[in-house]
Amino acid sequence: xxxxxxxxxALLAATAATATTSCRRGARARDAVVFKHQPLWGDxxxxxxxxxxxxxxxxxxxxxxxxxxxxxxxHQYLLTTLEGNVADFxxxxxxxxxxxxLARAGWIADLSHAFPPETLRRELVPAAAESAVAFGRTxxxxxxxxxxxxxxxxxxxxxxxxxxxxxxxxxxxARRVSPELHxxxxxxxxxxxxxxxxxxxxxxxxxxxFAGDRLALDTDAARRGVGYLRGLIEQRLSPSTVLxxxxxxSRRAFQSGRTVFMRNWPYxxxxxxxxxxxxxxRVGISALPGERGPAPSVLGGWQLAINEHSPPxxxxxxxxxxxxxxxxxxNVTMAVHxxxxxxxxxxxxxxRLKAESPYIASLLPVVxxxxxxxxxxxxxxxxxxxxxxxxxxxxxxxxPAEALSRAQRLADHVMGARG
Amino acid sequence: xxxxxAHGYLFVAPSAAVLxxxxxxxxxxAVWLSLRRFILVFHDDAFVGLANYRFLLRxxxxxxxxxxxxxxxxxxxAIELVLGLAIALLLDRATRGRGLLRAAVxxxxxxxxxxxxxxxxxxxxxxxGLIPRLLPVHDVDFxxxxxxxxxxxxxxxxxxxxxxxxxxLLAGLAGIPxxxxxxxxxxxxxxxxxxxxxxxxxxxxxxAVTVLFRALDALRVFDAIFVLTGxxxxxxxxxxxxxxxxxxxxxxxxxxxxxxxxxxxAIVVLVSTVYLRTIGRSAGVAR
Numbered sequence: 001x002x003x004x005x006x007x008x009x010a011l012l013a014a015t016a017a018t019a020t021t022s023c024r025r026g027a028r029a030r031d032a033v034v035f036k037h038q039p040l041w042g043d044x045x046x047x048x049x050x051x052x053x054x055x056x057x058x059x060x061x062x063x064x065x066x067x068x069x070x071x072x073x074x075h076q077y078l079l080t081t082l083e084g085n086v087a088d089f090x091x092x093x094x095x096x097x098x099x100x101x102l103a104r105a106g107w108i109a110d111l112s113h114a115f116p117p118e119t120l121r122r123e124l125v126p127a128a129a130e131s132a133v134a135f136g137r138t139x140x141x142x143x144x145x146x147x148x149x150x151x152x153x154x155x156x157x158x159x160x161x162x163x164x165x166x167x168x169x170x171x172x173x174a175r176r177v178s179p180e181l182h183x184x185x186x187x188x189x190x191x192x193x194x195x196x197x198x199x200x201x202x203x204x205x206x207x208x209x210f211a212g213d214r215l216a217l218d219t220d221a222a223r224r225g226v227g228y229l230r231g232l233i234e235q236r237l238s239p240s241t242v243l244x245x246x247x248x249x250s251r252r253a254f255q256s257g258r259t260v261f262m263r264n265w266p267y268x269x270x271x272x273x274x275x276x277x278x279x280x281x282r283v284g285i286s287a288l289p290g291e292r293g294p295a296p297s298v299l300g301g302w303q304l305a306i307n308e309h310s311p312p313x314x315x316x317x318x319x320x321x322x323x324x325x326x327x328x329x330x331n332v333t334m335a336v337h338x339x340x341x342x343x344x345x346x347x348x349x350x351x352r353l354k355a356e357s358p359y360i361a362s363l364l365p366v367v368x369x370x371x372x373x374x375x376x377x378x379x380x381x382x383x384x385x386x387x388x389x390x391x392x393x394x395x396x397x398x399x400p401a402e403a404l405s406r407a408q409r410l411a412d413h414v415m416g417a418r419g
Numbered sequence: 420x421x422x423x424x425a426h427g428y429l430f431v432a433p434s435a436a437v438l439x440x441x442x443x444x445x446x447x448x449a450v451w452l453s454l455r456r457f458i459l460v461f462h463d464d465a466f467v468g469l470a471n472y473r474f475l476l477r478x479x480x481x482x483x484x485x486x487x488x489x490x491x492x493x494x495x496x497a498i499e500l501v502l503g504l505a506i507a508l509l510l511d512r513a514t515r516g517r518g519l520l521r522a523a524v525x526x527x528x529x530x531x532x533x534x535x536x537x538x539x540x541x542x543x544x545x546x547x548g549l550i551p552r553l554l555p556v557h558d559v560d561f562x563x564x565x566x567x568x569x570x571x572x573x574x575x576x577x578x579x580x581x582x583x584x585x586x587x588l589l590a591g592l593a594g595i596p597x598x599x600x601x602x603x604x605x606x607x608x609x610x611x612x613x614x615x616x617x618x619x620x621x622x623x624x625x626x627a628v629t630v631l632f633r634a635l636d637a638l639r640v641f642d643a644i645f646v647l648t649g650x651x652x653x654x655x656x657x658x659x660x661x662x663x664x665x666x667x668x669x670x671x672x673x674x675x676x677x678x679x680x681x682x683x684x685a686i687v688v689l690v691s692t693v694y695l696r697t698i699g700r701s702a703g704v705a706r
């Protein structure tokens with residue numbers, strides 16, 4: 001009894017102490033740079049070592065804090081904290097499609113002095129540089145990139161298909177041997193992944209993202225691109241289950257060995273090659289097919305930005321941390337330890353990367369050809385429109401032509417009425 | 420009637436203050452926001468009067484969300500009432516292990532909705548889910564096929580909420596005096612007649628309260644459907660709450676998002692007022 005009372009008192013004292021220190025910490029100026037990032041998975045040691053190197057070299061203390069992994073939750077977190085002019089973190093991760101939005105809102109700092117747009121364009125893969133620049137100024141430094149890839153079962157299809165026609169005949173050929181195989185799995189659930197898949201199909205049919213200031217949605221190429229996705233399901237080249245699939249559902253369907261092709265991000269490769277994976281050693285990757293030769297992939301990935309409201313005294317140190325984490329050396333470390341694709345073209349030629357992650361080194365052509373989704377501060381609103389209309393088109397609720405003309409009208413409304 | 424002493428107001432003041440700050444203030448703020456163009460990212464903040472409401476009346480997505488919400492509410496509530504009543508009657512009859520049975524029935528209700536939503540999403544997964552395996556036709560993608568997805572969400576809600584309905588009705592059954600049943604037996608009434616002449620009418624108030632509780636919950640449904648489908652495919656499972664959430668939290672359009680939230684609130688208030696004035700009064704809930 002006495003023990004219980006004692007421990008309760010100790011707990012109270014501890015709580016009070018924590019409360020006072022956190023108050024004091026809030027009141028007094030911070031001297032450490034706070035870096036908020038999403039979980040990297042894998043062994044945290046190489047990442048921490050990278051941060052520790054920076055601390056040793058500069059004498060700046062860095063506190064890393066982990067954010068939610070789900071991109072929606074992360075976006076919501078940033079909207080609410082940055083809107084509140086929160087000053088308790090300095091460096092943050094942003095998705096490639098948020099840069100223009102957060103820059104327009106004035107929540108992330110202009111970094112053009114430290115990372116001039118021309119330098120980014122010279123050193124980085126083109127779409128990564130483009131994603132970091134909004135309104136002609138740099139607002140973020142690309143950390144790592146993602147691209148859409150075509151995974152195939154090399155035991156069923158030895159040579160990667162370059163066109164949609166070749167893909168189709170490869171599926172038919174594989175099914176002549178084992179008829180129960182699924183053809184191509186992709187991400188058709190109503191979410192951002194569907195927008196990526198649709199853009200790849202539209203670009204694969206020769207489409208563009210913009211026509212002047214408007215999104216190019218009600219166009220022939222877009223209709224054929226979205227019609228192609230719907231056709232995959234109608235012609236049973238893709239199972240109807242793609243309509244509820246995100247990345248992980250596709251990855252599992254492919255990894256179980258019942259599928260010939262998969263469209264997915266590079267992360268799936270690591271899972272395919274893990275010991276115990278049923279398809280280990282029988283998976284190949286290539287660029288996505290297009291109507292006439294490989295199609296450009298959608299560029300995804302994460303960038304480092306600086307909170308506009310972080311204390312000015314810490315600004316220089318925060319910029320130095322961003323420079324350190326996006327250096328060539330950091331690019332290679334992130335690739336070797338976390339299988340994240342470098343943003344710097346030179347990293348793909350790096351001897352250590354070539355030796356330890358030849359798979360990543362081989363992605364340079366795909367990463368170079370990748371395109372960014374529309375760069376506009378309206379992107380989150382446009383994505384809402386695209387997600388619902390594209391979902392209607394691929395699931396057969398509306399014809400692709402009707403869905404795209406509705407999407408065009410709604411997108412014009414979003415961009416026009418709020419310009 | 421005695422005159423109320425003035426210090427009585429003093430005693431209710433704390434509760435009234437709490438209600439004012441946690442219920443009335445947010446509602447008033449939402450109404451105020453709904454009259455403005457308020458988009459976070461563009462730092463738009465201007466009074467626009469009823470413009471948002473005028474847009475609402477032309478917004479096809481709002482009406483499809485409204486239709487989805489009403490369909491979800493009516494279908495899930497009807498099935499939950501029938502099933503819940505059946506379970507309550509069975510539990511009422513059970514003589515041994517009644518406490519244990521009651522606790523067991525409540526398990527689905529006790530699981531957090533997000534957890535059960537995830538669990539059902541896996542069970543319905545077309546590739547390795549349990550339910551498609553049990554069915555004669557494989558390869559049915561419940562959560563990806565328009566038409567099926569909403570019914571999958573209704574199924575999850577029925578699984579979750581039937582225990583709650585059963586428990587409320589069980590309490591109502593316990594309140595029916597035994598003498599009535601004995602008298603009915605003496606008069607030679609059939610079990611069917613007993614049910615329709617005694618059980619059902621006397622269960623009226625409990626039924627009315629249950630319907631009200633469940634209807635208000637179902638009209639605001641968010642978590643189960645959001646976890647299962649996120650509103651897809653093609654917005655066929657998007658409810659009013661999901662649309663309002665997406666508008667506010669994904670696109671940062673707090674003005675129009677608030678308009679949607681206020682519209683949802685108004686619909687819920689309207690339904691409950693009309694209900695209490697008509698069915699509720701005749702069943703003796705609101706007197």
